[in-house]
Amino acid sequence: MKATYEHCIRCTICVENCPVFKVNPDYPGPKQAGPDAMRFRIHSEDKVDKWISLCTQCRRCEQVCPYDVKPASLILESQIAYVKKNGAVPTQVMFSNFHFISHLASFFAPVANFATSLGIVKKMMKLIGLRDDIPFPKFSFNTMQRKKIKPVKGIRKAAFFHGCYLNANAPDTGRNIVKLMQDLGVEIIVPEQVCCGLPALGNGNEKKASSFARKNAAVFAEKVAEGYDILYSCTSCGHSLIHSFPEQAGTQGKIVADNSWNIYEYLEKLIEEEQITLRQQDVKKTISYHVPCHLKGTGKPYPFLNLFKTLPGIEIHAIDDNCCGFSGSYGFKKKNRDTTDKLGRIAVNALLEPQPEVIISDCGACRMQIENFTDVQVCDPVEILRESLK
Amino acid sequence: MKYDIVIIGGGMAGLVSSIYLSKKGYKTALVSKGDPICCISSGCIDLLKTDDNPLENIGNLPEVHPYRRAGKENVKKSFVYFKEMMEEAGLPYYGEEETNRTIFSPIAKKRETALVPMSMKEADIRNGESLHIISFKGIKDFFPGYFTDKFSNSKCSVYNDAGKTTISIATQFDNSDFRERFFNWIGDLNISEDKIAVPAILGTKNPEYIMAEIESRTGKKIFEIPTLPPSIPGLRLFRTMKAHAVKHGVDLFWGDAISEYKEDKNRISSLIINKPGRPTIIEGKSFILATGSFVSGGLFAEKTDVRETVFNLPVSIPEEEERLNSNFFNPGHPIGKAGIRTFENYKPKDSKLENLFIAGSILENSQIMKYQCGHGLALVTGLEAAVNCEEYLK
Numbered sequence: 086m087k088a089t090y091e092h093c094i095r096c097t098i099c100v101e102n103c104p105v106f107k108v109n110p111d112y113p114g115p116k117q118a119g120p121d122a123m124r125f126r127i128h129s130e131d132k133v134d135k136w137i138s139l140c141t142q143c144r145r146c147e148q149v150c151p152y153d154v155k156p157a158s159l160i161l162e163s164q165i166a167y168v169k170k171n172g173a174v175p176t177q178v179m180f181s182n183f184h185f186i187s188h189l190a191s192f193f194a195p196v197a198n199f200a201t202s203l204g205i206v207k208k209m210m211k212l213i214g215l216r217d218d219i220p221f222p223k224f225s226f227n228t229m230q231r232k233k234i235k236p237v238k239g240i241r242k243a244a245f246f247h248g249c250y251l252n253a254n255a256p257d258t259g260r261n262i263v264k265l266m267q268d269l270g271v272e273i274i275v276p277e278q279v280c281c282g283l284p285a286l287g288n289g290n291e292k293k294a295s296s297f298a299r300k301n302a303a304v305f306a307e308k309v310a311e312g313y314d315i316l317y318s319c320t321s322c323g324h325s326l327i328h329s330f331p332e333q334a335g336t337q338g339k340i341v342a343d344n345s346w347n348i349y350e351y352l353e354k355l356i357e358e359e360q361i362t363l364r365q366q367d368v369k370k371t372i373s374y375h376v377p378c379h380l381k382g383t384g385k386p387y388p389f390l391n392l393f394k395t396l397p398g399i400e401i402h403a404i405d406d407n408c409c410g411f412s413g414s415y416g417f418k419k420k421n422r423d424t425t426d427k428l429g430r431i432a433v434n435a436l437l438e439p440q441p442e443v444i445i446s447d448c449g450a451c452r453m454q455i456e457n458f459t460d461v462q463v464c465d466p467v468e469i470l471r472e473s474l475k
Numbered sequence: 476m477k478y479d480i481v482i483i484g485g486g487m488a489g490l491v492s493s494i495y496l497s498k499k500g501y502k503t504a505l506v507s508k509g510d511p512i513c514c515i516s517s518g519c520i521d522l523l524k525t526d527d528n529p530l531e532n533i534g535n536l537p538e539v540h541p542y543r544r545a546g547k548e549n550v551k552k553s554f555v556y557f558k559e560m561m562e563e564a565g566l567p568y569y570g571e572e573e574t575n576r577t578i579f580s581p582i583a584k585k586r587e588t589a590l591v592p593m594s595m596k597e598a599d600i601r602n603g604e605s606l607h608i609i610s611f612k613g614i615k616d617f618f619p620g621y622f623t624d625k626f627s628n629s630k631c632s633v634y635n636d637a638g639k640t641t642i643s644i645a646t647q648f649d650n651s652d653f654r655e656r657f658f659n660w661i662g663d664l665n666i667s668e669d670k671i672a673v674p675a676i677l678g679t680k681n682p683e684y685i686m687a688e689i690e691s692r693t694g695k696k697i698f699e700i701p702t703l704p705p706s707i708p709g710l711r712l713f714r715t716m717k718a719h720a721v722k723h724g725v726d727l728f729w730g731d732a733i734s735e736y737k738e739d740k741n742r743i744s745s746l747i748i749n750k751p752g753r754p755t756i757i758e759g760k761s762f763i764l765a766t767g768s769f770v771s772g773g774l775f776a777e778k779t780d781v782r783e784t785v786f787n788l789p790v791s792i793p794e795e796e797e798r799l800n801s802n803f804f805n806p807g808h809p810i811g812k813a814g815i816r817t818f819e820n821y822k823p824k825d826s827k828l829e830n831l832f833i834a835g836s837i838l839e840n841s842q843i844m845k846y847q848c849g850h851g852l853a854l855v856t857g858l859e860a861a862v863n864c865e866e867y868l869k
Contacts, residue, residue, distance in 0.1 A: 148730035151509030
């Protein structure tokens, strides 16, 4: 039996776990914004409120609900309905189309990076509702798509879904992941792809998100037919591939969902099947691991940690109680500044408590946010794995 | 993934048994479809509702009650285990099994409990002691009027510069700047009453350091009053135990209900969680079912029958005559007897599954509402089932 909003018993467990509710009094919390308000939204009553956009879609409420009610999904539905009715504001249009912007910006990378640092451009960004007090992510010309690593034959074939951030903003990290897989004997390719669609969905553009999903699913389902597994590193892209694609892209979407692997989960599987062995050396470091909300949401033990269980010297503190508050495009919007900053501070304070030498997180947006609050080195977990394999 | 023991249910019973078994070196997994009722509870550990010695009064319970099977000694042992565990986990508890203490309910009613977090140690007030209630402007989940009406020698002060919900104020108390402002304010009040009482909002973690500072600024003892849900002391208890379980190597599978299980020669071999993408498969040598009663979803009442939700085990329910003749609104309706019948070793009686053990309020005749023994029963039977499971694995 699938639970609906009517199965909510108003226990407030979701409210206890909502990051926005903790710090923003304007947001009534997932219980009211989701199942409670849902009763007023049926019968075509006009009861979708402005505060609905304050939800970051971290989906913590869905993981903790003991009755299988899906507050975040109900809220997303209402967010989309709100944009449909009231029209998209400039920031929503911009982030729905971020895929194209990041393509353009990486092509003109030096110009784009220079421009986003200019006072006049910052003023313009502010005018359309963007924050001008945090750095805009830098774009690279040598995207993953433009500078590909030649695949080498291996024991397994895999196609990498890198997503927007690794492609245009951190392509070297992306290529490090590809190289690592290649060194471990996986024949890894980087097919042509577009955005996973999550930013479009979060900004109320369901149609655009579905069109992205269909394009990606067509490419990757074909790769699956050719014997490839699908790998992802960005946990939010992973969330889209597995949770949104089956709905948005039908049979091909389901093929993608069934064959997508988090890179560390994939390594774990290959080790278990005795196809590879990791010859790891101990990394004598204290590390804080900011677990992204969309990784926590998988509801399974964290695969990256499992790879380090046998190394005694490394000290990894996995902290999964906090949303960093950035949530992709959410944190760039002026109206969310206060919420984003307060949550960022809470998350980073918790990360700094074990006095780490390095902070790691799978999600590019989380890393950007953490860097805004600390000088401690922040990097992708793959760098630690690479270090242990040297 | 292969485990020695897979525990189903992330409440008190499941958490304590997972910690016990993982500490003993068994590869342990804890599967829960969501956060438990524990995190909206008062955070106190009830043993038994009585004006007298709760441990001794176990002898007066019906013979079929799970406490009777465990025996006084094991009840005591479980409570001691819990106190040691919480000390180690960084959220110490206070109290004895032989005497109940009093705490306040959110509407100023006194109620008994056995163990309290340190933040409620001083709530056991003696006759004539005067109270100074601290409240927060616009707070939704706490009503100081109940207290000032009831205790004529009490006073109330309201702090203006804070959030309006327990969650937001507790989050603010985690911040040192906010704390400093609050300490200065409360110090300037020159409180003359015997004790200070605040709604339970003193930070999301163990609040002892905050209480110590308030006590040093005011010269008075302070205690927390549990609020309506969301409840911070319940949240602290749950989060501390969960983190302790992870620290001791328990693997968590959280957020999805179990869809089906596989069986091999009368033994459960694996649990399967179907969700978008590939299903999660959790293999185990033995299993503990601690999914709770009706409220927690371990039992589900149909029109004419009661169902156990994971393995579809037969559920024993009181006769229709007993169910329908009782006053529905009396505490302790006989439906609270519904549950799984078990042998001495916590294995289910009416099932052929050999590697399954049952713990917590899903046990037949537990009647946790009637006897006010929810968390206590969870601890005792959680540990007892774990010990029997360990026996089985040897």
